[in-house]
Amino acid sequence: MATRLHPLASAVTVDLAHGRIELKTPALARAVAVPATWLARAIAALGDGVDPLAKSLAESVAKDAVMILDGTADPTPEEVAYSIALALGQRGFGTCGFERFGDALTLLWNFPPATDASFHRFATALVAKVVSDVTGVQTHAAVLSTHAEGLTLFLGADPACALVRERAARGDAGPQILATLLGGASA
Amino acid sequence: MSSDVIARLESLLGRVIARRAVPRLVPAPPVAPPVVASSPAPRAITPDPPRAEARVEARRPEGPAAAPEAPPVVIEAAPEAPAPVVVEAPEAVVEAAPVVAAAPVAEAPKPVVIEPRVEEPVVEAPKTSLPLPGPAKISRADDRIAASFAAGASVSPGLGDDEADHVETLAFRVGRALPKPGQVPAPPLPVTTRDEPGERRSERFTASLPSAPIAAQVADAAARPAPASLRSLLQRSVALRPRG
Numbered sequence: 004m005a006t007r008l009h010p011l012a013s014a015v016t017v018d019l020a021h022g023r024i025e026l027k028t029p030a031l032a033r034a035v036a037v038p039a040t041w042l043a044r045a046i047a048a049l050g051d052g053v054d055p056l057a058k059s060l061a062e063s064v065a066k067d068a069v070m071i072l073d074g075t076a077d078p079t080p081e082e083v084a085y086s087i088a089l090a091l092g093q094r095g096f097g098t099c100g101f102e103r104f105g106d107a108l109t110l111l112w113n114f115p116p117a118t119d120a121s122f123h124r125f126a127t128a129l130v131a132k133v134v135s136d137v138t139g140v141q142t143h144a145a146v147l148s149t150h151a152e153g154l155t156l157f158l159g160a161d162p163a164c165a166l167v168r169e170r171a172a173r174g175d176a177g178p179q180i181l182a183t184l185l186g187g188a189s190a
Numbered sequence: 191m192s193s194d195v196i197a198r199l200e201s202l203l204g205r206v207i208a209r210r211a212v213p214r215l216v217p218a219p220p221v222a223p224p225v226v227a228s229s230p231a232p233r234a235i236t237p238d239p240p241r242a243e244a245r246v247e248a249r250r251p252e253g254p255a256a257a258p259e260a261p262p263v264v265i266e267a268a269p270e271a272p273a274p275v276v277v278e279a280p281e282a283v284v285e286a287a288p289v290v291a292a293a294p295v296a297e298a299p300k301p302v303v304i305e306p307r308v309e310e311p312v313v314e315a316p317k318t319s320l321p322l323p324g325p326a327k328i329s330r331a332d333d334r335i336a337a338s339f340a341a342g343a344s345v346s347p348g349l350g351d352d353e354a355d356h357v358e359t360l361a362f363r364v365g366r367a368l369p370k371p372g373q374v375p376a377p378p379l380p381v382t383t384r385d386e387p388g389e390r391r392s393e394r395f396t397a398s399l400p401s402a403p404i405a406a407q408v409a410d411a412a413a414r415p416a417p418a419s420l421r422s423l424l425q426r427s428v429a430l431r432p433r434g
Contacts, residue, residue, distance in 0.1 A: 080395030
């Protein structure tokens with residue numbers, strides 16, 4: 004694997020005497036730690052204006068992920084998951100992984116700042132932008148299901164994501180939605 | 191037979207009996223140190239007695255042969271005996287055998303009875319003294335030792351309190367080596383298999399970042415066989431179109 008190693012042990016410095024948190028990453032020099040509930044409330048208060056914020060943050064995350072991949076040609080799912088998870092984890096945004104159900108590809112976002120419905124739009128915008136920037140494939144995302152420790156987002160075209168959002172809003176389970184999307188087969 | 195020979199035989203006989211009766215005796219606590227200090231060590235007539243025998247000798251009243259060597263002990267020690275010693279023992283006993291009163295041992299000086307000239311002292315047995323095994327007990331122990339050796343054991347028969355010694359003796363008798371701790375076979379570990387649910391036959395690509403150091407994660411990812419690239423998988427997912 005040609006991904007670049009990041010020494011996480013020294014990546015975050017918490018200076019309690021001066022009330023500063025510093026990230027030893029190229030993109031960020033200083034961080035401000037706020038409770039996750041504060042961030043969730045701020046995102047929910049933005050309403051439709053959350054997309055620019057999500058895309059702005061996604062550019063930073065994707066930039067770090069691409070740097071971690073270090074020019075790896077056609078990276079594997081594990082490599083991409085590693086790079087994005089590391090970039091998210093450095094910001095306290097949790098980790099992530101990929102799952103494949105037949106032809107349907109999903110992203111598991113573990114330990115995000117929030118999982119409630121007001122966070123879903125921000126989450127889909129952020130994930131879609133990050134994955135698109137890292138892979139070079141224009142994609143959309145939709146929340147397929149919510150569980151105790153995170154979210155499962157479907158990655159695909161916009162029409163498929165619209166179907167997923169519609170079925171999820173009706174309360175259908177994730178496997179049922181994917182089965183419908185895949186033409187009745189459960190992959 | 192002269193009186194010296196008779197006295198010497200009596201002394202030897204008393205020593206043999208004492209040796210059988212009291213194989214090991216710990217010296218009693220010095221109840222009357224002044225008396226012991228003033229009395230010279232009453233050595234036996236044997237030229238080189240064993241150690242245990244010497245201990246017994248130190249508590250036993252002198253026989254006729256040894257009496258000429260240290261007769262003043264009885265007479266000189268009596269006036270200097272401390273008050274507790276005099277109170278515990280009768281006057282006659284203190285005068286006859288003050289050394290015994292100075293080092294009280296219960297029934298150990300049995301040979302005193304054999305000697306007609308010395309009265310048997312009436313002294314209570316100290317609590318710190320060992321229990322005195324009778325000749326019957328000793329003979330039983332001898333029988334057990336003899337039986338164990340007759341059975342083929344050439345190591346300690348394990349008559350003491352050391353259980354490990356006893357176990358080793360038993361293993362030796364059956365002609366089988368003791369298992370070493372590392373050779374004991376461990377119980378088989380339970381084998382568990384994790385099956386994916388039938389409705390979710392899928393592949394999972396997780397980095398599981400924070401659970402382990404980054405270097406370990408990289409090594410783990412490098413050890414797995416490389417699947418298809420994420421770009422190709424994403425293209426197939428993007429190509430999905432809802433039906434109907």
